[in-house]
Amino acid sequence: MKAADAEPDGGQTVLVGDFDGYGLAVGSDGMVYAGTNYTNNRPQIIRIDPSTGEMSQFLDATGIAPRALDFSTDYSALYFGTTNHGAVLRIALDEDLNPTSEPEEVVMMPVSWHDTLEVDACGNLYVGSFYGHQIMRVNGDLSVTQLMSWNFDNYGHGFEWGSDTGGWEQRSIYVTHPYYGDWVDEVPIGVPGRRWTGEVLGGVTL
Numbered sequence: 001m002k003a004a005d006a007e008p009d010g011g012q013t014v015l016v017g018d019f020d021g022y023g024l025a026v027g028s029d030g031m032v033y034a035g036t037n038y039t040n041n042r043p044q045i046i047r048i049d050p051s052t053g054e055m056s057q058f059l060d061a062t063g064i065a066p067r068a069l070d071f072s073t074d075y076s077a078l079y080f081g082t083t084n085h086g087a088v089l090r091i092a093l094d095e096d097l098n099p100t101s102e103p104e105e106v107v108m109m110p111v112s113w114h115d116t117l118e119v120d121a122c123g124n125l126y127v128g129s130f131y132g133h134q135i136m137r138v139n140g141d142l143s144v145t146q147l148m149s150w151n152f153d154n155y156g157h158g159f160e161w162g163s164d165t166g167g168w169e170q171r172s173i174y175v176t177h178p179y180y181g182d183w184v185d186e187v188p189i190g191v192p193g194r195r196w197t198g199e200v201l202g203g204v205t206l
Contacts, residue, residue: 019036025070035067043061066082069081076093107125118159123205125206126159133156159174159175
């Protein structure tokens with residue numbers, strides 16, 4: 001694990017105080033997109049304007065139970081995992097990041113309750129499951145590869161790619177272990193996350 005050089009120096013602002021959310025992703029429009037938690041009685045994905053705190057419904061997700069989410073590298077799709085049946089879904093988007101289709105299944109994962117969904121620079125999906133205690137990669141051909149596996153106590157709850165600032169490694173992920181002393185591991189992956197600005201050869205949008 002490497003320590004970042006910078007420390008937070010700003011205040012905190014509550015954008016939405018009455019939304020029981022879980023997954024978060026920031027779009028190319030600067031808006032914050034959030035899925036509901038499993039305890040929410042109105043399953044949906046919302047869009048939040050961080051400059052005003054204004055909230056609008058992006059997707060009525062009744063019966064879907066959205067959880068972790070992330071955009072494709074070109075922002076033409078929003079992917080999200082689920083809590084109830086194991087499917088990873090996608091929504092096609094226009095240039096303004098508005099839905100142009102109903103949610104459709106990308107792949108059925110072997111386990112449900114997706115605590116993590118991230119996209120790498122090549123367009124592959126990484127899905128972490130609470131019940132399987134695993135992080136799996138959905139490859140460009142829609143095959144699923146187990147990337148990491150733990151027992152419950154060491155479970156890797158979520159992760160982020162390192163950035164090019166602060167001493168973090170761009171081609172590694174940083175995995176949180178909330179049931180193991182709040183530990184964070186650095187795991188070399190060999191590919192950066194979707195925010196990488198270099199040239200990508202053979203990238204995909206699933």
